[in-house]
Amino acid sequence: MTNRRDDSPDPVTPSRLHPLTLSPSHPVTPGRPPGVIPEVYAKHLEEFAFLWGQRQAALRSPDYMLSDVARLEERLAAHRDGLLLAGEAAIPALEAVMAGEDPQAVSAAAYILLSLKIPKAAERVVEALLRAEAEKLEALRQPLCHGPIDLIEKPLRDAAESAPAPAAVTALEALAFHHRPDPAVDRLVEYVQDKNPQVRRTAWHIMATLNSAGSRDAN
Amino acid sequence: MRVTLEIVSGPQSGRKLVVRSGYSAQVGRTEWADFAFPDDNQMSSVHFMVECGQQACLIRDLHSTNGTRVNGRVISESILNDQDRIDAGQTCFVAYVEDAVPSGSPDPRATQVLAPPAATRPAGPSIAIQPAAEPPEAVPLLREASPLRRTTLTDVPVSAGPAGGRVVLERIDGPCEKQNVALLSGQVVRVGRTEWAELASPLDGEMSSLHFAVEYDRGVCRLRDLNSTNGTFVNGNRVTETVLADGDKIRAGQTTLVLHIEGGGVLRSASPTSAAACFRAAMADEDPAVRREALWAAVWTRQPWLREHCRTLCAKASPEHWGAILMLAILGRPQDLPQILAIGRAAELGPRRFEVLGAYGHPAPVAVLLQAMAGDDAEAAVAAAAAFKKITGVSVDSDRHVPSPPEALGESEAVQPGPPHEVVLPDPRRAKAHWDRVKAEVSQWTRSCCGLEMKGKASEDTLAQLDMQSRWEAICREQFEGTCSRSLVELEAMRIP
Numbered sequence: 152m153t154n155r156r157d158d159s160p161d162p163v164t165p166s167r168l169h170p171l172t173l174s175p176s177h178p179v180t181p182g183r184p185p186g187v188i189p190e191v192y193a194k195h196l197e198e199f200a201f202l203w204g205q206r207q208a209a210l211r212s213p214d215y216m217l218s219d220v221a222r223l224e225e226r227l228a229a230h231r232d233g234l235l236l237a238g239e240a241a242i243p244a245l246e247a248v249m250a251g252e253d254p255q256a257v258s259a260a261a262y263i264l265l266s267l268k269i270p271k272a273a274e275r276v277v278e279a280l281l282r283a284e285a286e287k288l289e290a291l292r293q294p295l296c297h298g299p300i301d302l303i304e305k306p307l308r309d310a311a312e313s314a315p316a317p318a319a320v321t322a323l324e325a326l327a328f329h330h331r332p333d334p335a336v337d338r339l340v341e342y343v344q345d346k347n348p349q350v351r352r353t354a355w356h357i358m359a360t361l362n363s364a365g366s367r368d369a370n
Numbered sequence: 371m372r373v374t375l376e377i378v379s380g381p382q383s384g385r386k387l388v389v390r391s392g393y394s395a396q397v398g399r400t401e402w403a404d405f406a407f408p409d410d411n412q413m414s415s416v417h418f419m420v421e422c423g424q425q426a427c428l429i430r431d432l433h434s435t436n437g438t439r440v441n442g443r444v445i446s447e448s449i450l451n452d453q454d455r456i457d458a459g460q461t462c463f464v465a466y467v468e469d470a471v472p473s474g475s476p477d478p479r480a481t482q483v484l485a486p487p488a489a490t491r492p493a494g495p496s497i498a499i500q501p502a503a504e505p506p507e508a509v510p511l512l513r514e515a516s517p518l519r520r521t522t523l524t525d526v527p528v529s530a531g532p533a534g535g536r537v538v539l540e541r542i543d544g545p546c547e548k549q550n551v552a553l554l555s556g557q558v559v560r561v562g563r564t565e566w567a568e569l570a571s572p573l574d575g576e577m578s579s580l581h582f583a584v585e586y587d588r589g590v591c592r593l594r595d596l597n598s599t600n601g602t603f604v605n606g607n608r609v610t611e612t613v614l615a616d617g618d619k620i621r622a623g624q625t626t627l628v629l630h631i632e633g634g635g636v637l638r639s640a641s642p643t644s645a646a647a648c649f650r651a652a653m654a655d656e657d658p659a660v661r662r663e664a665l666w667a668a669v670w671t672r673q674p675w676l677r678e679h680c681r682t683l684c685a686k687a688s689p690e691h692w693g694a695i696l697m698l699a700i701l702g703r704p705q706d707l708p709q710i711l712a713i714g715r716a717a718e719l720g721p722r723r724f725e726v727l728g729a730y731g732h733p734a735p736v737a738v739l740l741q742a743m744a745g746d747d748a749e750a751a752v753a754a755a756a757a758f759k760k761i762t763g764v765s766v767d768s769d770r771h772v773p774s775p776p777e778a779l780g781e782s783e784a785v786q787p788g789p790p791h792e793v794v795l796p797d798p799r800r801a802k803a804h805w806d807r808v809k810a811e812v813s814q815w816t817r818s819c820c821g822l823e824m825k826g827k828a829s830e831d832t833l834a835q836l837d838m839q840s841r842w843e844a845i846c847r848e849q850f851e852g853t854c855s856r857s858l859v860e861l862e863a864m865r866i867p
Contacts, residue, residue, distance in 0.1 A: 210862060213760060213839040220838065221865065228866040297864050328859055343648050343664075348657040355652060355663040359670035360858045 187237045189244075196248065199230040200259035207293065234263050242272050249279050257290035265298030273302040280318050281310060285349065288317050292353070295325035304331065311335040316345050320353045327360045336361065371469045373420060373427045373450060380461030381409035387463075394421040394566070396432065396580075397458060400594075412436050413459030416580065416596050420450065427467055429456065433578065433597040537586045537631050544625030545573035553586040560596070561622060569627075576600050577623030584614070584629070591631060598622065604852045605674040612852035615672055649673060653694075662693045669701070669850050670858055676850070677701050684709050687716050699729035700843045701850055704816045707732055714738045721753035728757030729843060731817040731824060736761060736805055744798035748772045755796030760840060762812070763821030764804050768797035819844065827853045 206223045209215035234241070241263070248260035261279065264272045276298075280291050300307060310322035311333045319335070320342050326333045342354035371391040377383050387405050389395045395404040398416035407413050414434035421428045427450040431438035439457040440448050450456075456463040537553045539561070551559050551569045559568040562580040571577050578598040585592045591614040595602040603621040604612055614620075616631040652664030668676045680698035683691035684706075699710055707730075713719065714727040714735045724742060727735040742754035743766070752772075759765050771792045808821075817824040819840045822832055828844050836844060845861060848854035 206864075209838055211839050211842045213756065213837045215838045216836075217834055217838065217841065224864055224866045227864070231866075296862075328863075330859070340645075340648060343652060348655070348660050351652070351655065351657070351660045352663045355660065355667040358667040359663075 187240065192234065192237055192241065192244070195230045195233045196245075196256070196259055196263070199227060199234060199263070200253070200255040202227045202230065203259050203262070203293075204255040231263065231266060235266060238267065239269055239272070242267070242269070242275065245272070246275050249275070252286075254286055254290040257287060258294050261291055262294035262298045265294060265300065265303075268299060268302065270302050273300075274306070277303050277306045277310065280321060281314060284317065288321055288349065292321055292324060295321065296328040300325055300329055300331075308333050308335075316342060316350045317347060320345075320350050320357070324353055324357050324360070327357050332361055371422055371425065371427065371467070373422050373468075374466040375420065375456070375463040376466065378455075378462050378464050380407070380459070382407060382461070389420050389422045389427075391422050394419055398432070399459070407459070407461055410459040410461050413461060414597055415594065417458045418456070426450075427465070429454075429465075432580070433599055434458065435597070537584070537591050537629060539569065539584055539620075539627055539629055541569065541571070541625060541627050544571060544623070545575075546571045546625065553584065553591075558583055558585045561625075561627070562596075563623070571623070571625045574623040574625050577625060581622040582620070591629065593620065605672065607851045609852050613855070614852075617674075618672070618852075619674070646675075653679065658693065665693050665697050666846070669697070669846050672850055672852060677703075681706065681709065684713065687713060687719065689719060692722075695726055696729060699726040701847055702730055704732070706730075707734060711735050711738070721747070721750040724750070724753040724757040728760035731761055731819050733761070733809070733812045733815060733818055736809075740798065740802055740805060743796045743801050748793075748795060751796055751798075752793050755801070758796070758801055758805075760820065760837075761818050762804060762808065763819075763835075764801075766796045766798075766801040766804065767794045768800075770795040 202223055206220060206227060209220050209223060245260040245264050248256050249264065251257060261276045264276050267273070276291070276295070280288070280295070283291055295307075304326070307322040307326055311319050311326060312335050313319070314322065319338075323333055323335055323339070323342075327336070336357070339354050339357060342350050343358070345351050345354070373389050375387040375389075375397075377385050377387075387395065387397075396416050396419045397403055397405045397407070397413075398418075399407055399410055399413040400415040403416045414432070414436070416432050417434040418438040419430045419432055421430070428447065429438065429440060429445065429450045430447045431445060436459060437444045439445065440450070441455050442457075450465050450467055452465065452467040454465045454467075456465060539551045539553070539559060541547075541549045549569065553559055560580050560583045561567050561569045561571070561577075562582075563571055563574055563577040564579040565572070566580055578596070578600070580596045581598040582593055582595045582602040585594070592611065593602065593604065593609065593614050594611045595609060600623055601608045603609070604614065604618050606619075606621075614629050614631075616629065618629045620627045620629065649664060649668060652660060652667075655661050655664065665676075668679075677698070680694045680701065683694035684698045687695070695713060698706060699713075702710060710726060710730045710732065711734065713723055715738060716723055724739060727739060736758065739754040739758045739761075742750045743758065745751060755766055771794055774793050812818050812821075812823075815823045815825070820836050822835060824832075824844060827848055828836075833841050833844060842861065845854055845856060849856070
């Protein structure tokens with residue numbers, strides 16, 4: 152995040168960045184903390200989303216070493232820290248990005264919303280989870296696993312208990328990843344037989360997560 | 371009779387251990403021993419045992435890695451005499467034997483030591499060691515009673531507490547009759563031939579006196595081999611230490627046991643039949659991504675049928691079963707070489723067949739890769755070069771480029787970040803020259819990865835030298851073999867604060 156040397160007004164809606172253009176309906180300027188430049192914010196988010204995708208692909212890639220992944224994560228952390236400086240003012244813009252179609256941008260926005268550690272920001276992610284289908288749901292899986300979920304543990308447990316299977320199994324996965332398995336894991340046997348292949352796939356991943364050695368340590 | 375072991379050098383120098391007549395004690399690095407030396411990293415987990423009879427004391431090495439020496443001589447078993455010097459790991463003891471049979475008396479072994487150790491051991495507590503009241507300077511290093519407790523199913527209360535359930539170790543096969551031992555959280559049970567073990571199999575001549583131990587703590591069940599002579603096997607794989615899962619079969623000597631974890635855990639709540647049915651359905655799922663995820667789940671839950679399942683599908687050599695074929699390459703054993711080689715030669719599978727050879731890592735198919743690199747098929751040459759690099763760690767790129775080939779198969783295991791618009795053709799002469807240099811050494815190995823021999827559990831240093839794909843595969847292999855202590859979360863989680 153760049154600090155401005157003067158207090159002159161900033162352009163409100165940068166539009167040159169695709170797909171992470173901050174929505175005109177959610178301008179950053181009103182109420183934004185001094186020194187936040189929307190173009191720079193959008194650039195940080197765009198970079199974060201790109202690196203997020205790189206990191207996910209690198210995890211099992213023959214072209215990357217562990218040290219390369221560590222460098223990617225350092226860069227991700229730097230962009231994240233910049234994005235967090237905007238604080239609460241960025242929630243509408245991040246929510247707008249999360250409502251978009253680009254999976255990496257959705258993941259990035261959801262992760263930053265969770266990382267803000269502001270209840271109403273984190274709640275937006277749960278709301279998105281409950282509305283999401285197919286690709287959007289897939290894009291929300293990783294931020295829920297990697298981002299902090301302390302503020303939304305209760306709604307995640309509620310979702311695991313009573314939401315439709317696609318959202319419930321995604322909530323279960325997040326809880327399992329954070330070593331907070333929910334009693335609803337008993338339903339995994341149902342989920343691995345669900346008619347929706349996305350549910351079946353996620354359920355099998357939870358099986359592996361919960362049954363690996365370290366996870367058992369943590370339980 | 372009484373023997374005092376005074377520690378004259380090592381991490382606990384100056385302390386004394388006392389074993390009285392009719393008792394025995396084990397000395398080792400871990401809590402499995404009665405006298406533990408956790409700071410002596412050259413001492414085995416259970417290193418040696420001292421048995422103090424009525425007329426003599428016996429010292430017995432418990433198959434320690436670095437051996438037990440008495441007066442400088444490596445022993446497996448020996449009478450302990452007054453002022454004998456014992457070396458184990460970095461620790462040196464001097465034995466003070468009181469009321470020993472005077473020199474010149476009949477060999478005490480003839481009358482006492484040759485009797486089974488159990489004969490000298492009183493009935494009662496499972497670990498029968500007494501801290502001596504004398505000499506006053508002796509500091510008993512004994513744990514307050516032993517955490518080991520002989521338990522049976524009837525000992526265990528129905529309510530198992532917050533740790534979640536109990537563990538039952540069931541002896542299902544072998545020379546001794548069927549028997550169950552149950553553990554609650556915090557308990558340990560040792561399995562062996564002698565009555566020093568909480569679950570003893572005295573008729574099993576191939577079982578060591580103390581063969582392995584199972585510890586159950588806060589929902590985690592761990593097995594440790596106690597330096598047994600013939601090894602401990604979990605689901606057919608030899609292990610030294612592993613986390614056990616529900617339904618694991620343990621073989622020690624001629625005896626087979628099965629572990630039941632009651633309560634907690636995914637699929638543990640399902641009956642074995644329904645769990646198997648879930649996996650069976652997933653293996654036949656119409657969605658390849660579901661099949662692939664279920665295969666990984668089978669690895670991480672260490673399903674004993676997995677390798678055989680992959681062998682069966684590999685024999686069909688169909689792209690439809692690509693996930694299982696690749697999984698066999700990752701988990702395969704040396705005896706799978708003919709099947710893997712057949713895949714590598716099955717041109718109808720396309721260039722991606724070489725990925726199987728790379729994941730398997732056996733040096734024998736390198737000749738197939740060299741041949742492909744020298745061939746006219748650019749796509750095959752590029753795939754063969756990637757496999758060659760995975761096995762040898764050496765890139766053999768030339769300065770020739772061709773347009774990037776389309777996806778050979780839809781069921782990709784790893785999405786390549788930033789796919790290039792063109793690919794670099796390999797230089798087959800460079801590849802052959804490198805192989806000629808290393809062939810003699812690498813051909814002795816059964817699995818090579820990035821130019822490193824993959825044998826047993828990989829060290830952190832070795833893992834750090836592997837690319838992310840090879841690292842993932844190596845860790846999955848360890849997980850399946852039961853030697854991995856990592857979780858899936860640990861592998862996937864971001865390491866930034």
